[in-house]
Amino acid sequence: MSSPLAPGWLDELDLHVGPPDASMGTRALDPDRWFLVDDQWDAQRAEAARLLASERDEVLVSADDPAVGAVVAELDDVVRTWLGRSRGSVPPVVTDQRDPPRGLADTRLLVADDLCLLLPGEGGWRLAAGCVCFPSYWRPRDRIGGPLDGVHAVVPGYPGALAGRVDGFLGRLRPGQGVWRRNWLVHDVADLHLPTWVDDVDRPTPVPEGRWLRSERQTLVRLPTVEAVVFTIRTQQVPMAVLGSRPDVARGLAAAIRGWSPEQRAYKGAAIDDALLRWLSAQAG
Numbered sequence: 616m617s618s619p620l621a622p623g624w625l626d627e628l629d630l631h632v633g634p635p636d637a638s639m640g641t642r643a644l645d646p647d648r649w650f651l652v653d654d655q656w657d658a659q660r661a662e663a664a665r666l667l668a669s670e671r672d673e674v675l676v677s678a679d680d681p682a683v684g685a686v687v688a689e690l691d692d693v694v695r696t697w698l699g700r701s702r703g704s705v706p707p708v709v710t711d712q713r714d715p716p717r718g719l720a721d722t723r724l725l726v727a728d729d730l731c732l733l734l735p736g737e738g739g740w741r742l743a744a745g746c747v748c749f750p751s752y753w754r755p756r757d758r759i760g761g762p763l764d765g766v767h768a769v770v771p772g773y774p775g776a777l778a779g780r781v782d783g784f785l786g787r788l789r790p791g792q793g794v795w796r797r798n799w800l801v802h803d804v805a806d807l808h809l810p811t812w813v814d815d816v817d818r819p820t821p822v823p824e825g826r827w828l829r830s831e832r833q834t835l836v837r838l839p840t841v842e843a844v845v846f847t848i849r850t851q852q853v854p855m856a857v858l859g860s861r862p863d864v865a866r867g868l869a870a871a872i873r874g875w876s877p878e879q880r881a882y883k884g885a886a887i888d889d890a891l892l893r894w895l896s897a898q899a900g
């Protein structure tokens with residue numbers, strides 16, 4: 616039951632009702648679907664290139680760690696191999712990989728996904744480098760070098776047991792093995808680069824049907840030889856109004872939101888308010 620306006624990924628959203636607020640939600644990754652080459656592929660790569668030129672220090676970060684160089688080089692290699700297999704052609708390597716952040720930026724521009732590199736450390740897996748052009752209310756430079764429980768400090772339900780499960784899971788991933796998961800959020804604007812929390816900017820929240828349902832398709836893949844995991848983030852979004860043709864999804868979103876804890880409701884921000892809930896219920900029929 617999907618139309619061009621209501622994309623298939625709506626059926627992949629986690630619409631569970633009730634606790635827990637946060638869960639692993641990972642599924643085995645089909646290697647052919649590591650990256651999704653869709654109608655936004657070129658436009659998002661172009662937008663990433665624009666942001667890398669105008670906001671480089673915001674979107675490109677690396678810890679001062681000598682291990683990062685080899686990891687960046689291997690990531691570039693596996694991304695090019697994947698593109699060669701699935702797309703048939705790959706641009707030649709132009710980067711001097713002795714400059715790891717630059718190498719990571721060049722690899723980022725080959726795909727539509729943001730790329731983060733995770734390395735194991737004493738306090739667990741940590742964010743060692745990232746090229747994140749389309750953050751959803753976070754600043755990569757605030758989180759660089761930190762362990763994943765610190766990266767998720769403000770996420771309801773993450774610190775504690777889930778943090779331990781994620782760390783253990785990353786340690787058990789075999790070379791080349793991968794998983795994927797999806798989140799979903801509601802944004803008041805369609806900008807892809809949104810480092811600033813919606814509640815902190817001075818703009819009126821649009822009517823519900825003028826908001827955006829945004830989802831990140833995330834993958835976690837263990838690189839083949841270096842002890843590192845790449846975390847990819849593909850941002851997809853549709854105007855909320857498309858749910859007019861998907862009453863089942865509108866109903867599911869409303870039920871999921873009503874099942875959230877007060878902490879989760881506060882965390883998810885001002886674009887999920889009572890007006891949205893009323894609108895979703897009206898679409899659900």
Ligand code: HEM
Pocket residue numbers: 636637638639640641731733742752753758763766767769770773781797798799846
């Ligand atoms: C299986 C692994 C992971 C799980 C279960 C997980 C879970 C979550 C959850 C539940 C949230 C709240 C928003 C949402 O609903 O998605 C979140 C946000 C976030 N995650 Fe993860 N995550 C994982 C891996 C990662 C990794 C590897 C990174 C590395 C950069 C990361 C970075 C973030 C950031 C920056 C946020 C936003 C936090 C904020 O609001 O300040 N996550 N994650």
